[in-house]
Amino acid sequence: MTANMDRRSLLGAGVASAAAAGLGTGAKAKAVLAPGVRKADFKGAVAAMRKVVGDEWVFADPDAVAPWKKSYTPDPYGKHIPVGAVCPETAEQVQAIVKIANQFRQPIWPVSTGKNMGYGQTTTAMPGQMILDLKRMNRIISVDPELCTALVEPGVTYRQLKDYLVENNLPLWIDVPTVGPIASPVGNTLDRGVGYTPYGEHFMVQCGMEVVLADGEILRTGMGSTKNPSAWQAFKWGYGPYLDGLFTQSNFGVVTKMGMWLMPAPPVYKPFVIRHRKMEDVARIVEAMRPLRIANIVPNVVLMMGGAYQLAMFKRRGEVWDGAGPITDEAVSKAATANNLGMWNTYIALYGTEGMIAESEKIIRAAFAAIDGEVLTEAEMKDNPWFHHHATLMQGGLNLDEIGLARWRGNGGGLAWFAPVAPAKGSETQGQVALAKQILGKHGFDYTAAFAIGSRELHHIIALLYDKSDPAEEKRADDCYRELVTGFGERGWASYRTGVHAMDLVAEQFGTVNRAFNAKLKDALDPNHILAPGKSGIA
Amino acid sequence: MRRAVALVAGLALAGSAQAAQKLGEAQAQRSPEQVYSAVCGYCHGKNVGPVIRGRGLPAEAVEYQVRHGQNAMPAFRPTEITPAELKALAAWIQTSAADPKEHGQ
Numbered sequence A: 001m002t003a004n005m006d007r008r009s010l011l012g013a014g015v016a017s018a019a020a021a022g023l024g025t026g027a028k029a030k031a032v033l034a035p036g037v038r039k040a041d042f043k044g045a046v047a048a049m050r051k052v053v054g055d056e057w058v059f060a061d062p063d064a065v066a067p068w069k070k071s072y073t074p075d076p077y078g079k080h081i082p083v084g085a086v087c088p089e090t091a092e093q094v095q096a097i098v099k100i101a102n103q104f105r106q107p108i109w110p111v112s113t114g115k116n117m118g119y120g121q122t123t124t125a126m127p128g129q130m131i132l133d134l135k136r137m138n139r140i141i142s143v144d145p146e147l148c149t150a151l152v153e154p155g156v157t158y159r160q161l162k163d164y165l166v167e168n169n170l171p172l173w174i175d176v177p178t179v180g181p182i183a184s185p186v187g188n189t190l191d192r193g194v195g196y197t198p199y200g201e202h203f204m205v206q207c208g209m210e211v212v213l214a215d216g217e218i219l220r221t222g223m224g225s226t227k228n229p230s231a232w233q234a235f236k237w238g239y240g241p242y243l244d245g246l247f248t249q250s251n252f253g254v255v256t257k258m259g260m261w262l263m264p265a266p267p268v269y270k271p272f273v274i275r276h277r278k279m280e281d282v283a284r285i286v287e288a289m290r291p292l293r294i295a296n297i298v299p300n301v302v303l304m305m306g307g308a309y310q311l312a313m314f315k316r317r318g319e320v321w322d323g324a325g326p327i328t329d330e331a332v333s334k335a336a337t338a339n340n341l342g343m344w345n346t347y348i349a350l351y352g353t354e355g356m357i358a359e360s361e362k363i364i365r366a367a368f369a370a371i372d373g374e375v376l377t378e379a380e381m382k383d384n385p386w387f388h389h390h391a392t393l394m395q396g397g398l399n400l401d402e403i404g405l406a407r408w409r410g411n412g413g414g415l416a417w418f419a420p421v422a423p424a425k426g427s428e429t430q431g432q433v434a435l436a437k438q439i440l441g442k443h444g445f446d447y448t449a450a451f452a453i454g455s456r457e458l459h460h461i462i463a464l465l466y467d468k469s470d471p472a473e474e475k476r477a478d479d480c481y482r483e484l485v486t487g488f489g490e491r492g493w494a495s496y497r498t499g500v501h502a503m504d505l506v507a508e509q510f511g512t513v514n515r516a517f518n519a520k521l522k523d524a525l526d527p528n529h530i531l532a533p534g535k536s537g538i539a
Numbered sequence B: 001m002r003r004a005v006a007l008v009a010g011l012a013l014a015g016s017a018q019a020a021q022k023l024g025e026a027q028a029q030r031s032p033e034q035v036y037s038a039v040c041g042y043c044h045g046k047n048v049g050p051v052i053r054g055r056g057l058p059a060e061a062v063e064y065q066v067r068h069g070q071n072a073m074p075a076f077r078p079t080e081i082t083p084a085e086l087k088a089l090a091a092w093i094q095t096s097a098a099d100p101k102e103h104g105q
């Protein structure tokens, strides 16, 4: 492919031409200062921050900021580019930085590991912000092998935590989002992300936080603020109003430590895939799965992977479709079959003793036999790469294979997640599939999607894949995303989470009273609006 | 094993076998092999990215790629891979031999 050739030849020609081209990077993106912030304020803030963290950990000239400008999400108008980055090493430094931000009214956007890929990475909802990059704070503070808990700093990646557990022979599992190696428990949990073991709903298994507030004070949530706290990682609720939720998907504080629960490694682990051949089967799958999930017979967060999504992980679009317009169901079906996949591939796993697993397996096999599902295991799937991938995820294993998605439509690496939520009922599926296909199709994009059942809710996870190296396509992706939000919103399907490019629009779906309430909290907690203005539509 | 290649650049700083991070301590500087296996190796030579070892890719170009993240590659910040780690890694990639177990994409 020509794009491939360009990439290779760039390197051949050496770094100078690569830098000059800045191809497919954030290098050319121009940042502007935040409204009301003058050049002198920005300079003052930068100088003061340098005194706190050292010259080498403040980044303010446009070239030096390049690594923070990179994002898969569409930004056709350049509204989300950070103006700098500051990288503290301790909570005390965070406190000092927050005070400087207030003094100069320079907004700062906290990230933990900054790999919120498809949601904005280290770019921001409103312009002119400095990234408060917490990756250097990566201490694993404690692990309690009896209670099966951990207390970690924001910069600890899943890989670091896993290495620690493995090297110390602790029989504890982690639960990862699909991109575990480079992402973090703190960043993922604070954006209310998910994984695929029984501990997949991450905010559910979070326990206790340390938070630097906008006024520089340190708050410990739950039991953490008592004298000699003993149960900080054991008891979530503390006393009085429960506060932890306020610091997720929000801009009310900077989390500097987080407690989490870990799953004891089960004696036996058995992954399954249930294959269905027809697009319309998804309704029956959800109906069969709901009672199994609610009764916890299927204990993990379930993924129902659409055929096109699966293909996009390991194939290039050109290998399976060369027609005009979006890929058709027929083409997906043909390629899926050729790769031992269905139109829906439902991944579940069982954990426990041989006996427990055998009992549950009987019930599950009966439930899916009744709706023509093929229930398959490692014995049949062998080294099928898709099965291997999901079998890895459902035991908290680490890989990045799924980022192959970002190359489905060319090398440009464009991806925006659209993730509306509905109740886990079969009747909620078909209408969504039709609407998604209609809106995506209108803009020339494929329906590459999955459904997930956490417990009683159905997440529709739509990967809007586009070629970001084509400015016209980037603009179309942005338009398409907005139409998805409003189109689904009208039918009662609003998103559980969104990227920096659409935070305001998604907030609108939740109504004026909700927005006003968040605005009041913001005014009370951060009167100068220096923490991540625009996060979740909160200015 | 193939890991011996690291010694070519004489940069196996942190002692590659024991990566052990101690409780309460930030991650120490990692060797090029450790960074490769913890980050690059999940994509390169696997499903996502092209093979980058054994091609004599110039170290400066590698450094540029890592900090800028061209196309589908995310950028990696100095907070994720320190300047010292990156320098050693880039030199190691330039001189490392190809790993026959890796395949390009």
Ligand SMILES: Cc1cc2nc3c(=O)[nH]c(=O)nc-3n(C[C@H](O)[C@H](O)[C@H](O)COP(=O)(O)OP(=O)(O)OC[C@H]3O[C@@H](n4cnc5c(N)ncnc54)[C@H](O)[C@@H]3O)c2cc1C
Pocket: A110, A111, A112, A113, A114, A115, A116, A117, A118, A119, A121, A134, A154, A176, A177, A178, A179, A182, A183, A184, A185, A186, A187, A188, A190, A191, A192, A193, A194, A195, A250, A253, A254, A255, A256, A402, A403, A404, A405, A415, A532, A535
């Ligand atoms: C192929 C692919 C598959 C993916 N699969 C999944 C998946 O299965 N599940 C899933 O959940 N996600 C998934 N993602 C999305 C994303 O990459 C992950 O959610 C990732 O964990 C988020 O990045 P992070 O952990 O580095 O968090 P960060 O980027 O560090 O944080 C995310 C956001 O949370 C807030 N925040 C972070 N830290 C703090 C703090 N200390 N204080 C206050 N606010 C803070 C900020 O708003 C920040 O922008 C996927 C992405 C890709 C490309």
